[in-house]
Amino acid sequence: MSLWEYANPVKFLGLSARLQPYLWGAAGICVTVGLLWGFFGTPDDFRQGSTVKIIYLHVPAALMAINAWFMMLVASLIWLIRRHHVSALAAKAAAPVGITMTLIALVTGAIWGQPMWGTWWAWDPRLTSFLILFLFYLGYIALWEAVEDPDTAADLTSVLCLVGSVFAVLSRYAVNFWNQGLHQGTSVPVATGGRTVADVFWYPLLISMIGFGLLFLALVLYRTGTEIRIRRSRALLARSKRDA
Amino acid sequence: MIALLRRDLMLAFRAGGGFGLGLAFFLIVTVLVPFSVGPQSDLLSTIAPGVLWLGALLACLLSLDRLLALDFEDGTLDLLATAPLPLEAALSIKALSHWLTTGLPLVIAAPVLGLMLNLAPAGFTWVIASLALGTPALSVIGTFGAALTVGIKRGGLLMSLLVLPLYVPTLIFGAEAARRGAIGLDGSTPLILLAGISLGTIALMPFASAAVLRMTLR
Numbered sequence: 335m336s337l338w339e340y341a342n343p344v345k346f347l348g349l350s351a352r353l354q355p356y357l358w359g360a361a362g363i364c365v366t367v368g369l370l371w372g373f374f375g376t377p378d379d380f381r382q383g384s385t386v387k388i389i390y391l392h393v394p395a396a397l398m399a400i401n402a403w404f405m406m407l408v409a410s411l412i413w414l415i416r417r418h419h420v421s422a423l424a425a426k427a428a429a430p431v432g433i434t435m436t437l438i439a440l441v442t443g444a445i446w447g448q449p450m451w452g453t454w455w456a457w458d459p460r461l462t463s464f465l466i467l468f469l470f471y472l473g474y475i476a477l478w479e480a481v482e483d484p485d486t487a488a489d490l491t492s493v494l495c496l497v498g499s500v501f502a503v504l505s506r507y508a509v510n511f512w513n514q515g516l517h518q519g520t521s522v523p524v525a526t527g528g529r530t531v532a533d534v535f536w537y538p539l540l541i542s543m544i545g546f547g548l549l550f551l552a553l554v555l556y557r558t559g560t561e562i563r564i565r566r567s568r569a570l571l572a573r574s575k576r577d578a
Numbered sequence: 579m580i581a582l583l584r585r586d587l588m589l590a591f592r593a594g595g596g597f598g599l600g601l602a603f604f605l606i607v608t609v610l611v612p613f614s615v616g617p618q619s620d621l622l623s624t625i626a627p628g629v630l631w632l633g634a635l636l637a638c639l640l641s642l643d644r645l646l647a648l649d650f651e652d653g654t655l656d657l658l659a660t661a662p663l664p665l666e667a668a669l670s671i672k673a674l675s676h677w678l679t680t681g682l683p684l685v686i687a688a689p690v691l692g693l694m695l696n697l698a699p700a701g702f703t704w705v706i707a708s709l710a711l712g713t714p715a716l717s718v719i720g721t722f723g724a725a726l727t728v729g730i731k732r733g734g735l736l737m738s739l740l741v742l743p744l745y746v747p748t749l750i751f752g753a754e755a756a757r758r759g760a761i762g763l764d765g766s767t768p769l770i771l772l773a774g775i776s777l778g779t780i781a782l783m784p785f786a787s788a789a790v791l792r793m794t795l796r
Contacts, residue, residue, distance in 0.1 A: 489793040508747040
């Protein structure tokens with residue numbers, strides 16, 4: 335019994351069909367509880383008033399925007415090394431989810447920035463690198479759409495994902511060098527274990543982040559299943575044409 | 579390798595090769611800038627390093643279309659892929675000839691255009707140095723973009739979408755070095771980082787370019 339068994343599309347679809355109801359349920363509960371608790375169950379911030387509540391959308395979306403690209407990177411590597419089609423299709427399925435998360439993070443950030451910083455947009459390193467991430471997602475999706483042969487498309491987009499990751503990291507540090515930041519640093523530094531968010535805000539935020547993670551997982555499984563079925567129906571169509 | 583370089587250079591210089599197109603585009607872009615932002619000389623001198631860098635970048639991008647597409651159409655690339663010369667080396671040569679026909683003329687033309695944009699006297703050395711160090715990276719990254727989209731019909735726009743985000747770090751460090759130099763600061767830190775990017779991309783990108791080209795030609 336190994337993880338690679340699920341590279342078989344039938345086994346993958348079986349497992350994902352069994353997992354999905356739980357994932358959707360858990361994601362729904364976590365997102366609903368996290369957002370409702372965050373919006374209605376927490377006090378207003380001392381300085382920011384009620385605008386602080388956009389954090390329950392902004393932070394989880396930003397978190398998943400980066401992790402979606404990371405997941406695509408891992409899936410692309412698996413495709414290039416082990417040639418499992420499910421992996422390539424999972425990367426393809428994750429990209430539109432990732433770009434949506436990036437867009438949510440950018441838009442909520444602008445809405446939050448307007449009352450707090452007095453501007454919708456600033457050329458701050460964090461904002462800029464998210465915009466660049468958005469452009470990388472756009473290019474990745476466009477390349478998938480442009481190449482006709484599915485295997486070549488998977489190959490090319492995988493290499494683009496690898497090269498893009500390197501350049502995305504480079505850009506992240508380059509923009510740091512280029513302009514000083516307006517955005518605050520991370521509130522939940524994983525390395526040191528400390529955090530600067532008070533408990534009342536932290537618990538709903540944590541639930542919301544878990545909910546967004548589960549939601550991402552459920553969406554990717556669902557969309558990968560769709561891609562597999564599209565691929566399968568195309569193969570069946572080609573076979574029936576050939577036999578006819 | 580040298581034969582390939584000579585062939586590419588000769589094709590570029592002969593009639594219809596497109597040599598000078600990038601240069602003319604660079605000229606047009608920089609000349610259009612005063613029309614769009616106004617002729618105030620202090621404003622122009624502030625933005626001159628950035629405009630020169632952006633113009634050079636766009637001129638490089640424009641000429642990438644021809645880098646591999648013609649060789650792909652007439653089958654030269656298939657021959658190159660089966661030749662004893664590694665495809666990585668062939669693409670490095672292609673990038674080199676692109677730089678010699680596009681990047682180098684831009685570096686040489688930049689001071690003249692800098693004069694027209696009222697670039698501060700201290701900035702000239704920095705603009706030339708940063709362009710000389712940065713344009714090789716633009717050529718090498720551009721070769722990757724061209725290899726990625728060569729099999730796609732009408733892939734020109736798509737290539738711009740793919741290549742421009744990859745140009746971000748190069749542009750930031752290059753323009754920053756030129757800007758710092760132009761206002762009298764020491765621009766050597768961004769210049770060293772820019773050189774690092776150029777060296778790193780020259781060393782690594784041909785492998786990625788060759789990999790995607792093999793996938794396309796397969």
